[in-house]
Amino acid sequence: MSTAPPPPQKKRAGRDLRAAIGVGVGLGAVIVASLFIVKAVFVGVIAVAVVVGLWELTSRLQERKGIKAPLVPLAVGGAAMVVAGYAQGAEGAWVAMALTALAVLVWRMTEPPEDYLKDVTAGVFAAFYVPFLATFVAMLLTADDGPQRVLTFLLLTVVSDTGAYAVGWRFGKHKLAPRISPGKTREGLFGAIAFAMVAGALCMQFLIDGGSWWQGLLLGLAVAASATLGDLGESMIKRDLGIKDMGTLLPGHGGIMDRLDSLLPTAPVVWLLMVLFVGSG
Incomplete structure (x- = not known):
């Protein structure tokens, strides 16, 4: 039977x-x-x-x-x-x-x-x-609108990570860097770019003094790239060390460094583009 x-x-x-x-x-x-x-x-x-x-x-x-x-x-x-x-x-x-x-x-x-x-x-x-x-x-x-700039930086990085996870989980078939991070896919990268560009356009248009939507598109594209590279960079470090997470301080996330991986390399990118687009004041 x-x-x-x-x-x-x-x-x-x-x-x-x-x-x-x-x-x-x-x-x-x-x-x-x-x-x-x-x-x-x-x-x-x-x-x-x-x-x-x-x-x-x-x-x-x-x-x-x-x-x-x-x-x-x-x-x-x-x-x-x-x-x-x-x-x-x-x-x-x-x-x-x-x-x-x-x-x-x-x-x-x-x-x-x-x-x-x-x-x-x-x-x-x-x-x-x-x-x-x-x-x-x-x-x-x-800057005078410093809190809004930092909020934009945080939102775009989180949205990029979320877009990569959501699209990669649902549609991901082609590995992005299998030797470094087997879970990342090219489809996920496209999701990160699309989500971050939309969020960037909205943030630059409505949160940043003197900002424009087209600047937000470029900002979102740059954030998706830097956040992905940052994530891959820390994955390289953890693979070399033979560990999954840098710590256990944050349940469900690992350690602080596991949350900073995409934020750290994205910070100078956002700062530079903000200065170029709307100035440092």
Whole structure:
């Protein structure tokens, strides 16, 4: 007697979707509230995210590769970098970046010379990858319509990620970069571009002083590209380390770095295009 074949299984996301949505909504509420109440509070939120991200990154480097990037100068310098970028602009951010790199080199001198070059190279990389790129978010905030610029940056990045996930989940057949991130598809990339361009046009037209819809189309295209590259970049790091997530701090999301992956490289892109399109004021 033959038995009926089991019904086909639906695609399922690899994470706890309810937890992911709950955490995402909670984080969004905190970010938006701090963004529109007092700018300095949001700068503090960026600094805290930077320090936690550095802690996750340096911890994984030491656990998986034995690389001891010095956390103390990175955390202090990273927080100072964000504040300097907000107070003094790009010049302040570069000076703080240089001083942080110098502090990493000096701090590591207190330990034996073995692996010195490997450790300080990882430390300088971490300083650039996390706090320096995050400083561009603080620099977006300095404009008169700074909260709206930061909100546009966040919305476009989230919409790009959502478009990639939704379209890729439903229609994805052709792998985008199978050796780096097997779940990403070319169809998902097109979804990210389409969603981000539409959101960009709306945000530039209705949120940004002096902005135009056509600028939003270009902004959305650039965000979709940078967010995708950022996601792939962190996937490369995690594959090299042999891990799935950078941490476990955020249920359904992984760690802070797993949420910053697409945001960090997108921040300087949005800052630059905003300056070109509507100026820095």
